[in-house]
Amino acid sequence: MSQSQSDGAPSTSNRTPAARAGLSDPNTIVFSEAQLAEVRRLQALYPDTRGALLPVLHMAQETFGYISLEAEEYVATLFDLSPAHVHEVVTFYTLYFRERPGRHVVAVCHNLSCHLAGAPGIVAHLRQRLGIDPGETTDDGRVTFLTVECLCACEAAPMMQVDDRYEMNLTPAKLDQILRGLA
Numbered sequence: 001m002s003q004s005q006s007d008g009a010p011s012t013s014n015r016t017p018a019a020r021a022g023l024s025d026p027n028t029i030v031f032s033e034a035q036l037a038e039v040r041r042l043q044a045l046y047p048d049t050r051g052a053l054l055p056v057l058h059m060a061q062e063t064f065g066y067i068s069l070e071a072e073e074y075v076a077t078l079f080d081l082s083p084a085h086v087h088e089v090v091t092f093y094t095l096y097f098r099e100r101p102g103r104h105v106v107a108v109c110h111n112l113s114c115h116l117a118g119a120p121g122i123v124a125h126l127r128q129r130l131g132i133d134p135g136e137t138t139d140d141g142r143v144t145f146l147t148v149e150c151l152c153a154c155e156a157a158p159m160m161q162v163d164d165r166y167e168m169n170l171t172p173a174k175l176d177q178i179l180r181g182l183a
Ligand code: FES
Pocket: 109, 110, 111, 112, 113, 114, 115, 149, 150, 151, 152, 153, 154, 155, 157, 159
């Protein structure tokens, strides 16, 4: 399953009645009052409120599962930005998902230090074990496989991020052990 998706932008009129009413429905793109207070707190930390855009996008991803075009529109309203500006940010960073990712995200660094330390072999091993290419999700929804730029752990190359943790000094045997632990 490719991570890419159609760019058919949903219009505001496509939102559910609950969303248009701002109700707290899990299917709507609306933050809770507590989350909105957190958005305001983050924005106040920066001389330019746009400094809080990345953490707020992470909040949106955790809340809604991924960053849909509708979520981009919603976050844009919180920052008084254009949806196009937010879209550019979302598509620039690899760890914002534009469709629902697998239950686990495996992101292999393929930048210089990791490349020299064997990242191509790590990527090839994962491709063979998972049966998918980078940017794809296994058919059972278990793993989304990505290749990403430097994750600032070059001293432990080759490395990857699995969900919220770093796995370092990778070898094929260690990869297999890690994959067995992903339910
Ligand atoms: S190059 Fe891979 S962590 Fe820096």
